[in-house]
Amino acid sequence: MTRQPQxxxxxxxxADREAGNAPASGWSFFLAVLRTRPQxxxxxxxxxxxxxxxxxxxxxxxxxxxxxxxxxFLQKPGWPYLMGTDATGLDVFSRVxxxxxxxxxxxxxxxxxxxxxxxxxxxxAGYYETKRGLGRMVAGFIMRSSDVVQAFPVFxxxxxxxxxxxxxxxxxxxxxxFVNAPIYxxxxxxxxxxxxxxxxxEAAYIxxxxxxxxxxxxxxxNAMAPVLAQLSVNIGWSILLTAGLSFIGAGVEAPTPEWGSxxxxxxxxxxxxxxxxxxxxxxxxxxxxxxxxLVGSSVEVLADPVRRGRLAGEIRSKRVRKTAATARx
Amino acid sequence: xxxxxxxxRRLIFVGPQLVGILLVTFLLLKLIPGDPAVMMLGPxxxxxxxxxxxxxxxxxxxxxxxxxxxLWRVLHxxxxxxxxxxxxxxxxxxxxxxxxxxxxxxxxxxxxAIGMPLGVVGARNRNGIxxxxxxxxxxAAGALPDFWFGLVLIFILYTILGVVPAPLGxxxxxxxxxxxxxxxxxxxxxxxxxxxxxxxxxGHLLLPVLTLGLINAAPILKMxxxxxxxxxxxxxxxxxxxxGLPPKVVARKALRNSLPSVITIVSVLYxxxxxxxxxxxxxxxxxxxxxxxxxxxxxxxxxxxxxxxLYSAILSLVIYLIVDLIYFAIDPRTR
Numbered sequence: 100m101t102r103q104p105q106x107x108x109x110x111x112x113x114a115d116r117e118a119g120n121a122p123a124s125g126w127s128f129f130l131a132v133l134r135t136r137p138q139x140x141x142x143x144x145x146x147x148x149x150x151x152x153x154x155x156x157x158x159x160x161x162x163x164x165x166x167x168x169x170x171x172f173l174q175k176p177g178w179p180y181l182m183g184t185d186a187t188g189l190d191v192f193s194r195v196x197x198x199x200x201x202x203x204x205x206x207x208x209x210x211x212x213x214x215x216x217x218x219x220x221x222x223x224a225g226y227y228e229t230k231r232g233l234g235r236m237v238a239g240f241i242m243r244s245s246d247v248v249q250a251f252p253v254f255x256x257x258x259x260x261x262x263x264x265x266x267x268x269x270x271x272x273x274x275x276x277f278v279n280a281p282i283y284x285x286x287x288x289x290x291x292x293x294x295x296x297x298x299x300x301e302a303a304y305i306x307x308x309x310x311x312x313x314x315x316x317x318x319x320x321n322a323m324a325p326v327l328a329q330l331s332v333n334i335g336w337s338i339l340l341t342a343g344l345s346f347i348g349a350g351v352e353a354p355t356p357e358w359g360s361x362x363x364x365x366x367x368x369x370x371x372x373x374x375x376x377x378x379x380x381x382x383x384x385x386x387x388x389x390x391x392x393l394v395g396s397s398v399e400v401l402a403d404p405v406r407r408g409r410l411a412g413e414i415r416s417k418r419v420r421k422t423a424a425t426a427r428x
Numbered sequence: 429x430x431x432x433x434x435x436x437r438r439l440i441f442v443g444p445q446l447v448g449i450l451l452v453t454f455l456l457l458k459l460i461p462g463d464p465a466v467m468m469l470g471p472x473x474x475x476x477x478x479x480x481x482x483x484x485x486x487x488x489x490x491x492x493x494x495x496x497x498x499l500w501r502v503l504h505x506x507x508x509x510x511x512x513x514x515x516x517x518x519x520x521x522x523x524x525x526x527x528x529x530x531x532x533x534x535x536x537x538x539x540x541a542i543g544m545p546l547g548v549v550g551a552r553n554r555n556g557i558x559x560x561x562x563x564x565x566x567x568a569a570g571a572l573p574d575f576w577f578g579l580v581l582i583f584i585l586y587t588i589l590g591v592v593p594a595p596l597g598x599x600x601x602x603x604x605x606x607x608x609x610x611x612x613x614x615x616x617x618x619x620x621x622x623x624x625x626x627x628x629x630x631g632h633l634l635l636p637v638l639t640l641g642l643i644n645a646a647p648i649l650k651m652x653x654x655x656x657x658x659x660x661x662x663x664x665x666x667x668x669x670x671x672g673l674p675p676k677v678v679a680r681k682a683l684r685n686s687l688p689s690v691i692t693i694v695s696v697l698y699x700x701x702x703x704x705x706x707x708x709x710x711x712x713x714x715x716x717x718x719x720x721x722x723x724x725x726x727x728x729x730x731x732x733x734x735x736x737x738l739y740s741a742i743l744s745l746v747i748y749l750i751v752d753l754i755y756f757a758i759d760p761r762t763r
Contacts, residue, residue, distance in 0.1 A: 246448075250741055252736070253704060254706050346710075
């Protein structure tokens with residue numbers, strides 16, 4: 100771990116602490132968290148790097164990711180092809196940098212759609228489950244449908260969704276969303292079941308607020324935390340699913356730069372010893388998922404008041420030790 | 429006796445659940461564009477021939493009628509014919525399901541053998557080197573795409589080192605397969621004493637099992653680690669410690685109390701991998717059930733997909749039932 104020079108900031112923070120109002124939020128807390136948990140910093144670094152690469156791909160990539168040079172097929176990694184070329188003469192490096200544009204877009208869109216749809220349905224299911232009448236039937240129907248979706252083998256179901264809707268970006272997003280929605284649905288439902296018994300919900304009910312108003316204004320905002328924590332964990336898995344679909348041939352189609360389809364294209368060459376068309380995109384894919392799962396675990400800690408408090412305590416005691424050490428010196 | 433009534437009560441819900449799953453699959457697959465009759469007869473079929481085939485397949489009836497016919501046939505254990513293999517789905521699956529089961533079972537055994545010990549040791553010694561390794565392993569293996577990791581293993585162990593047979597299927601073409609008894613090549617070749625087949629089948633199994641085993645060890649490891657940690661901090665462990673029991677005994681009691689959650693994660697992984705192993709199956713040309721279903725979806729071949737979904741739904745129901753029975757066995761409080 101790097102030792103930070105003692106500056107005015109640290110003194111200010113320790114003064115804050117002595118005053119009894121150590122900040123457990125805001126930028127300075129976040130930076131302190133990254134310092135005590137370097138693996139979180141690594142995760143954020145990877146994610147930022149991948150996003151930057153995706154945004155600035157046209158400036159960085161030395162070659163057109165869709166334009167093959169048939170004369171230079173299966174070139175070894177080196178100059179000018181940093182990661183070599185594949186069997187058709189496409190530059191692997193350029194395609195690896197362009198790929199997150201597709202992969203991240205699909206994964207993010209799919210996760211957001213599933214989180215929105217899943218948590219709204221979950222909130223309805225949780226809220227109406229103990230009421231009478233039509234609402235209860237709707238709630239039961241939602242839960243049984245989610246049972247059925249979850250009983251499906253994930254990949255077969257996702258491929259079937261893509262096959263029904265036709266092979267396009269939107270249908271892959273929908274497939275990812277469909278497969279993930281039950282997770283959010285269950286999370287939200289269990290949260291709502293406990294939130295809806297709280298006093299302020301009852302108070303709102305007695306004040307005459309409509310069901311919809313209670314749900315939207317009081318229940319959902321107070322049940323969102325676990326859903327948000329799940330979000331970043333889920334993005335990595337969605338990227339994996341997207342790549343897997345493309346690997347089978349049910350996702351993004353061939354000339355578009357995408358990690359899964361690149362791995363599939365290089366599959367035949369690996370047996371003959373040309374490893375680079377498959378290995379590099381896979382490494383990029385694994386690195387991205389790794390980054391997102393680190394970010395996910397940091398969000399899990401930060402979104403959980405208990406673990407967040409423990410971490411804040413750890414940071415504080417570290418600071419105390421540090422200031423004590425400088426005072427002695 | 430109590431257990432028998434419990435199983436009975438569980439089985440009551442199995443029927444409706446299966447019909448629901450079949451209905452959704454059926455409707456979903458019916459929505460897939462693509463006419464099976466056109467696909468079967470090819471581009472040069474006459475309109476007359478197409479019409480006759482549609483009547484024969486029942487495609488000219490209403491969806492409700494079609495589903496009714498399908499359910500009736502399922503009750504008689506007739507899952508229809510795959511037009512791709514021109515074989516009954518039941519006999520296709522009888523061949524492919526054991527291949528997937530053998531692969532998944534062995535992989536999960538390997539994953540358990542890696543994940544549990546690492547998790548237990550890591551939880552007992554929080555600052556040790558094993559704990560560091562376990563944390564890194566859990567994060568890194570969780571991030572690896574299994575189909576890519578399989579390719580890496582093929583590249584290292586087949587292309588460079590040449591220590592495993594070519595990653596094509598479950599047996600070399602030159603090896604005479606053992607007679608089919610259980611469907612598992614390992615067990616069948618032991619039964620028939622066919623040692624070359626045993627060695628060859630084991631060689632073919634090595635890479636896919638390593639792929640799935642090493643990757644799926646990560647969730648088992650994480651689960652063991654976190655539960656074990658919680659159990660070691662639980663009151664009963666502190667009490668045992670205070671009474672002066674040796675750490676080994678305390679750890680053994682904590683492990684026994686963490687077993688239910690380890691078994692849960694294994695059962696979840698098992699259910700997931702029946703269909704989720706399909707990418708690895710494709711990489712190794714395994715000819716498993718998942719691969720069969722994916723081919724079916726991609727070619728508007730309805731019956732194999734329905735058959736696969738039915739089989740895997742039944743299988744996961746059986747697995748969850750077995751898991752519940754194991755809970756009964758290991759947790760005296762549930763009895």
